[in-house]
Amino acid sequence: MPVKARKLLSLQETQDSLEMLSYFTKAGNRGYIPYPAYIQPVALSVYDNFAQKLQSTKNHKLFTHSPTGIPTEFPNLYLTKLGQLAIPVIRDCMNNPFINGQFKKMTLHPLIAHLGETVIKYQLPAGGFLNHDYFEQAADVCFADFKVRGNTNQFSRILSSWLTTFKNSANAINRFMDIIVNKAPIFEVHSIVVQLKTSVGNMPQFGEENFRDQSEAEMLEELAQPIIKKVWQNKNANNVIGILSKDEIDLIGDRSKRLIFFVKKEFSDLENWTDTILYQTLYQFFENTITHHINYGDIASMNAGIMPLFQGQHLNYYDLNQSGIAPRLSMLKAHLYGTDYWMRVDG
Template identity: 40%
Template structure:
């Protein structure tokens, strides 16, 4: 059981994949761990990784006590302290009443099945509303809730969902790795650039019939229709613009904006730095940039895949990669964690991967 429900990331990859979720969904105020006042709304959200770690600890731990009379690092009241399990779990329990991702305030998202199941069990038992003055009774009710969670995890329906989620996650990782191998077979030097194709909600809703920006198509169809001429033009001219491959990444945020992020891998022959807007690639992209009501096409805002966002490092942008340079492997792990790793925590429209290879060399 413990091996089956293991976080597949290093600490850095976990942090960067979670940070990507924060930035794209806009559902979190901060990516740091939650400090919690146990009687009020949290000042910071518990991360999805904290939910996941609590679920794994619940399934594998032998001692699930929340409180102890022995002195620990965290005091609960005059006579009680929190155990390690209690210190990690209580912020998650209380956060589940407020967390925008857990409450599905971000339209169309699906969470990792084990996180989804834990949150649903919390809400079924309403444990975030339980009075805490009698810690013995409180802990007994929490234990009943967690016992229910353990039973639901072993049902056939859950195991089928979990297997589907993990299988698609692993397959996506393999496709991405093969894609990057193709890029590496052509060059040691490359840049990564992303373009946002967005359909924005107006007053919290997508344009309706009679609105100026209304289009009688699904959001998915609109995004794909806007992406097609860009993909066709850039790929057709790849001998001039040096584009070696293109990915797409589906995203959504708490404001209702639906995004298709196109991610371009652009080969370089030399390491000379120049402004992105002076490149052949930018000259081909720029005619497509728009800001019209519900529709927006703009350069991305993630430093690992866009230039001009942070000060140069060693004379280069943060979206520049050299396979022969120190620390490039770690930086590419970060890029992979953002594009692929974020799918471990959250997806859009069911279990389907959010990342797709749009164009590749062969």
């Protein structure tokens, strides 16, 4: 049976994971994306919702004469529920870097990628809306092809593998977090970013891939391992009880590995991050060279000093006995694994 995509993220997890994705990829920065001023960028979740809706509907009508509250440029013509999903996606896809091929060295969610490729293949963004009957007929052919090719055995295997890998990753992070909270009802999270400067200069390390001594993943691992080893060797002093790593990449091609440290806390005293033993251990690795950059992160859920204090603490401080802890833990988890639902770094 063909595999159908399912909702694996709650609405809040969707929002939190997309905010994290937009931040580290720089996709939310218009300075990196040449969007026309008159087009509102569309979130990948809208593509996902539209693709899943197409999989389950037989009616491809985009326009209706029945008032729906969503008017069009045509007199007495409104968007259907499907049209309310379809039209923003059609207008967005040629400008969206995840869809139009601008974003390299990453793999997009297969269903979203398939939708974007099919819409562009049938040139719906260039079709305009001068004749809604013609446009709707062209869209109907496009959507039918989307469903046919999305039901093949090969595509079903690809989608199934993607969803299974994501669920396994989410389960692994949830088990890890269970261990953390059992060890430490009060803990902090700190992250540092190890980033390659592959987008600038022509360093031999970043030349033609077939002639490199190391892959970018290997270069990052070589930089990250001494840091992890040093921190873990000193865990009795710095109170680190767990370490995770997360692969990231941005639109300009700079690939990163975020190292995330979970620190057990005994008391609720507000500490200066730079006075901690963990900081002193990490600081010796901070550097900015022509090939790479290593520094403290700037994500509020896993770094101190990014946002105003909440309940007298930085947002990277977690106390299981405090009110409002559940949504904050959910946000942290969405930041850790939720982005992998939408896209993954190649290699």
